[in-house]
Amino acid sequence: MSKSASAGAQRDAAKQESEIGLGELENHLGYFLRRLQHWVFRDANAALAAVDLDVILYSILETIAANPGTTQIAVAGALGIERARMVALLDGLQDAGLIVRARSEQDRRAHALGLTPRGRIILKKANALVAAHEKRVARRLGVDNYRRALAALSQFETG
Amino acid sequence: MSKSASAGAQRDAAKQESEIGLGELENHLGYFLRRLQHWVFRDANAALAAVDLDVILYSILETIAANPGTTQIAVAGALGIERARMVALLDGLQDAGLIVRARSEQDRRAHALGLTPRGRIILKKANALVAAHEKRVARRLGVDNYRRALAALSQFETG
DNA sequence: TATTGTTATACTCTATAACTATA
DNA sequence: TATAGTTATAGAGTATAACAATA
Numbered sequence: 581m582s583k584s585a586s587a588g589a590q591r592d593a594a595k596q597e598s599e600i601g602l603g604e605l606e607n608h609l610g611y612f613l614r615r616l617q618h619w620v621f622r623d624a625n626a627a628l629a630a631v632d633l634d635v636i637l638y639s640i641l642e643t644i645a646a647n648p649g650t651t652q653i654a655v656a657g658a659l660g661i662e663r664a665r666m667v668a669l670l671d672g673l674q675d676a677g678l679i680v681r682a683r684s685e686q687d688r689r690a691h692a693l694g695l696t697p698r699g700r701i702i703l704k705k706a707n708a709l710v711a712a713h714e715k716r717v718a719r720r721l722g723v724d725n726y727r728r729a730l731a732a733l734s735q736f737e738t739g
Numbered sequence: 740m741s742k743s744a745s746a747g748a749q750r751d752a753a754k755q756e757s758e759i760g761l762g763e764l765e766n767h768l769g770y771f772l773r774r775l776q777h778w779v780f781r782d783a784n785a786a787l788a789a790v791d792l793d794v795i796l797y798s799i800l801e802t803i804a805a806n807p808g809t810t811q812i813a814v815a816g817a818l819g820i821e822r823a824r825m826v827a828l829l830d831g832l833q834d835a836g837l838i839v840r841a842r843s844e845q846d847r848r849a850h851a852l853g854l855t856p857r858g859r860i861i862l863k864k865a866n867a868l869v870a871a872h873e874k875r876v877a878r879r880l881g882v883d884n885y886r887r888a889l890a891a892l893s894q895f896e897t898g
Numbered sequence: 899t900a901t902t903g904t905t906a907t908a909c910t911c912t913a914t915a916a917c918t919a920t921a
Numbered sequence: 922t923a924t925a926g927t928t929a930t931a932g933a934g935t936a937t938a939a940c941a942a943t944a
Contacts, residue, residue, distance in 0.1 A: 600817045603805030604866055609876055610779045612892035617772040618819050646762030658759045660777050689902040689943045707763055717768055725891040732884040733771035848920045848925040
């Protein structure tokens with residue numbers, strides 16, 4: 581017998597998946613991107629829950645850390661988030677005491693973003709969790725495939 | 740001057756992106772997966788709009804074509820879609836006259852899914868549009884990177 | 899006039915729970 | 922008891938449009 585109903589259901593689902601063909605989808609990068617991303621984000625979000633973050637919030641913190649004093653628009657552009665959505669996300673990070681929004685001196689329309697000391701501590705913990713997650717991804721994909729995928733995908737230019 | 744306000748805005752956004760660093764994100768596959776997937780899905784959806792489909796609906800049609808008589812659960816499992824959501828998606832395809840739901844003879848709880856003649860015609864057109872899209876992805880990523888990415892990502896096992 | 903941050907709205911997607919008919 | 926399909930609902934994400942302050 582299986583360890584639990586949920587484990588059994590997962591196994592059955594996997595079995596059914598393997599019995600079904602994908603047709604043309606086998607030749608489409610988008611299908612595999614979506615499939616892998618689904619797993620990667622679930623694993624990363626589960627890991628980051630330990631510091632009350634998710635992938636999006638972590639990415640925002642990391643981007644601010646790498647670009648202190650940057651603006652909401654710049655972070656939104658780098659991460660592909662709508663600037664309208666950034667507001668609520670940054671509100672949350674601010675309420676949690678992880679970031680500060682200061683008036684920019686060069687352009688008083690803009691907010692200069694920065695991490696608080698607490699933000700730096702949480703980000704450091706998050707980076708350790710994400711590094712462990714990244715190792716799981718590499719192991720799951722196969723270390724060689726992981727390296728190839730990272731090398732190939734990182735050369736894609738947005739625009 | 741730029742060709743239009745929109746083109747100018749895009750260029751400016753790209754410029755700002757290139758001026759911002761990504762920190763640890765540069766080492767994370769998930770970041771690049773999301774970035775590429777964003778572009779790929781937008782391009783594919785734009786292409787499929789010509790036959791009134793999007794990436795999800797196209798994937799469902801292709802999966803049914805590759806597995807005639809398959810069930811809603813099996814398609815949902817293969818594509819990572821919730822079975823609750825499949826209902827409305829299949830309703831749309833059925834209303835458009837592209838698929839049929841028949842009672843399965845082996846298990847009268849299940850629907851045996853199939854394409855209508857019109858569904859086959861539309862899918863054929865969609866496959867041509869998607870093939871052209873796939874070439875754009877390959878050109879944009881670089882043909883070698885594209886091949887490496889497809890080879891690496893396709894070896895990921897879900898479950 | 900254009901841009902930054904903000905608010906608001908509508909639509910889509912995700913995650914659940916519960917119901918029905920079957921098994 | 923469990924599963925296939927369905928309905929309903931709440932939360933998150935996406936896409937837009939509009940406004941105030943500022944450039």
